[in-house]
Amino acid sequence: MRVPGDERADLGAMVMRLGRRLIAMEEPILARHGISMWAYIVLSALRGRPTRTQAALAAAINADKTRLIPVLDDLQRRGLIEREPDPADRRVRLLSLTPAGRDRHRDVRADIRAAEEALLADLAKEDRAAFLTALEALSQVG
Amino acid sequence: MRVPGDERADLGAMVMRLGRRLIAMEEPILARHGISMWAYIVLSALRGRPTRTQAALAAAINADKTRLIPVLDDLQRRGLIEREPDPADRRVRLLSLTPAGRDRHRDVRADIRAAEEALLADLAKEDRAAFLTALEALSQVG
DNA sequence: GCATACGATCTGCTTATGCGTACGATATGT
């Protein structure tokens, strides 16, 4: 029951709170897999759609292109991504997941999905589906 | 239609993206009203439920209690909040909105709500309601 | 061939944030 002065919080506030909650949830999972949040984001971005330039990758995941470099260095050193000059334009580094990178991403993602499912389990079934649909739509750039 | 490798993104990624989008949307509104994000958050927190201690306020809005102080100083200097020692325990500063603070918050909030509505207008009506219900539930601390 | 543009990389500046410490004023338990 709503009473005056007890309306719902701003969208922004709620989304931010949920975001913090999700990050808190994911952090131990990532730590357990020995991978940083940025590294996981990179693996996710690269999965299925190898990116042509690092600048494009940075833009896609909303990261600073200079800050991204150490992350890529590390992932490459650990054999999780490949980064080779484009034969057609050797300025460009073609980025792609190695099989090991793909596996790692799959494993981490499985754990994260499981935790997410546990969260969503509290919701009514119809709300849950609508929530995901809406969230997907609203999080699109357009 | 979903094809393999084109599943939905992680919850965390979508929520974060939406959060950034909302912040980008709110920033010009807040600037137009001459108020910072933190100040707005404080006004929102104080609206309707005056807080007994500053530490409690900081905890409630997920802020650092030392960083909060300049924000409160500023809000007080501008006559938007009151901060007086609790007669019953003079260590404590009782925080509350002044009428001006209440008005300011109402005005800013109206603009932010309007922008939010514009965002949500893209959604199907049922999705919209379910989205808000679910978001409200998921953003709760418990 | 040369000027110009572009991608990746490195460095440094600036700001925001989280965290710990210290201190003064005030309450409270003994």
Next chain:
DNA sequence: ACATATCGTACGCATAAGCAGATCGTATGC
């Protein structure tokens, strides 16, 4: 009265982020 704890406040430190400039290798238009 005195020891101890709590609140607000100030200060410093370490980290992370956004941003700008410089460099180097490489492409491309003229």
